[in-house]
Every structure is written in structure tokens, then in C-alpha cells.
Amino acid sequence: MKLNWGTSIAIAITLFIGFIMVMVVTMLTDKGFDHDMVTTDYYKKELLFQQEIDAEQNAKNLGEIKGLKTTTGWAIEFPESVAEKEFKGKVSLYRPSDKQLDFELPIVLSGNYLLIPDNRLTDGRWDILITATLDGQPFKYKNSIIY
Structure with missing residues (x-):
């Protein structure tokens, strides 16, 4: 044929x-190709965007914030002036590849350091978001790390 x-x-x-x-x-x-939205309340958060910009500017005005890997986890070093001030809030860690690994921690400073424990972090990319008030002013810090 x-x-x-x-x-x-x-x-x-x-x-x-x-x-x-x-x-x-x-x-x-x-399910391996299932990608979730970054946040479920996307449109509600968009309306509060100017407040986020102001909080991020407050963080920049505070000084340089550094992150470093230690033997016990990931340490975030704030400027020395933060140790004497009232600093309340939370740390949110977002894992872009798996939302099951996302978690939040309350801010507990040791001097001017904040430690994220090693047992909560797996290897890969993490997005860190710190939302807090520092002497009554809103404060927001964003960073991406490779752990």
C-alpha cells in the first residue's frame, strides 16, 4: 500500500x-503542575498599596538590614537603634514552589538580631516578609533568599 x-x-x-x-x-x-496564586486576597491587598509603600520607606529610612546564614538558621540583622525600640510584628516566609511549606513567626529579637530556625527552612528559594510596628510607625521589609 x-x-x-x-x-x-x-x-x-x-x-x-x-x-x-x-x-x-x-x-x-x-497535581504536579498545579500553581497557586501568590495570595488569595489579591484585590483587597491592592487597595492598601500606598500604605505598603510608606511602610517599606520607613524600613529603608531605618538603615541597612542584613541577612546571613548561621549554623542555627537564618539571622536577620537590624541596625543597632532597633534594639532599644518597641518592635512588634510577624515574619512571614513564603515558598514559591510549595505553599505547604509557608509559615509565620512572631518577631522575637535577641539584641538587634532576629533568628529564623534551621528546622523550619528547607533548601531552596524563600521570600521573607517582615511586617511590624516600630515605635508606632508601620514597617515592612521584603527579601528573597536562597537557603
Whole structure:
């Protein structure tokens, strides 16, 4: 049996469409390809954006904030002036690749250091968000780390 051009092209197009359909069904049903939104209240948070900008500016005005890996976890070093002030808030750690690993911690300073314990962090990328009040002023610090 000999195939002509028309039959060969029809078979090739049919196989290609079949391949694309298998890929679409696999991507829609496989939980390994499930990517969540960054936040569930996206539109509500968008309305408060100017307050976020002001809080981030307060953090920049405070001075340089450094992060470093230690044997016990990830330490965030604040300027010396923070140790004497009232600093309340929370630290949110977001794992872009797996929302099951996301967690929050209350801010507990040791001098001017904040320690995120090693047992809570797995290797990979983390987004750190510190939201706090410092002497009544809003404070927001964002950073991405590779642990």
C-alpha cells in the first residue's frame, strides 16, 4: 500500500493534534503542575498599596538590614537603634514552589538580631516578609533568599 501526500499530511496533523490534546489534559489534571496564586486576597491587598509603600520607606529610612546564614538558621540583622525600640510584628516566609511549606513567626529579637530556625527552612528559594510596628510607625521589609 502506497501513501500519497494528502494521506501523509492528514496522518501527521492527526498525530500532532492527538499529542497536543494529551499534553493539555495532562497539564490540567496532574497535581504536579498545579500553581497557586501568590495570595488569595489579591484585590483587597491592592487597595492598601500606598500604605505598603510608606511602610517599606520607613524600613529603608531605618538603615541597612542584613541577612546571613548561621549554623542555627537564618539571622536577620537590624541596625543597632532597633534594639532599644518597641518592635512588634510577624515574619512571614513564603515558598514559591510549595505553599505547604509557608509559615509565620512572631518577631522575637535577641539584641538587634532576629533568628529564623534551621528546622523550619528547607533548601531552596524563600521570600521573607517582615511586617511590624516600630515605635508606632508601620514597617515592612521584603527579601528573597536562597537557603
